[in-house]
Amino acid sequence: MRNSRQRNEILRIVRNTNTHPTADWIYDQARMAFPNISLGTVYRNLNQLVEAGLVKSLKDTTVVRYDGNVDPHDHFKCDQCGQIYDLSVTDPTFIDTLNANQPFLIRSFHLELHGICPDCHREAQTHPA
Numbered sequence: 791m792r793n794s795r796q797r798n799e800i801l802r803i804v805r806n807t808n809t810h811p812t813a814d815w816i817y818d819q820a821r822m823a824f825p826n827i828s829l830g831t832v833y834r835n836l837n838q839l840v841e842a843g844l845v846k847s848l849k850d851t852t853v854v855r856y857d858g859n860v861d862p863h864d865h866f867k868c869d870q871c872g873q874i875y876d877l878s879v880t881d882p883t884f885i886d887t888l889n890a891n892q893p894f895l896i897r898s899f900h901l902e903l904h905g906i907c908p909d910c911h912r913e914a915q916t917h918p919a
C-alpha cells in the first residue's frame with residue numbers, strides 16, 4: 791500500500807513537469823512527501839512506471855531522463871543550456887512513408903533535434919559576444 795502511494799507520487803511529479811527530469815531531481819521532489827524514501831526506491835518505481843508504459847525514459851548523453859508525456863513526440867535539445875524541450879515536427883503518418891521505402895517494419899521513431907532554445911537565442915541578442 792505504502793509502495794503504491796510512493797509510486798503514485800513519483801508519477802505525479804514526473805507528469806507535473808515538462809523539463810525531462812533525472813532520477814536525482816525526482817528523488818529531491820519525492821522526499822518532500824516521503825522524507826525517508828531512498829534513491830533506490832525512486833529508481834525501482836521509475837522502472838516500474840516505464841515498464842507499465844506510464845512514463846518514458848530517454849537517454850541524454852550519460853544520464854537517463856524521464857518524461858511524463860507518453861504520446862508520440864519529438865525532442866529538441868539546446869546546445870547551449872542543455873535543456874530538453876518537447877517539440878513535434880513529424881506527422882505520425884510519416885511512419886507509413888518510411889515503411890513504404892525499405893524492407894524493415896518500422897514501428898516507432900523518435901527525433902532529437904539540436905539547436906539554440908528561445909531563451910539562449912534572446913540572451914545572445916541582448917548580450918552580443
Ligand SMILES: [Zn+2]
Nearest residue numbers: 857859875876
Ligand atoms: Zn518529452
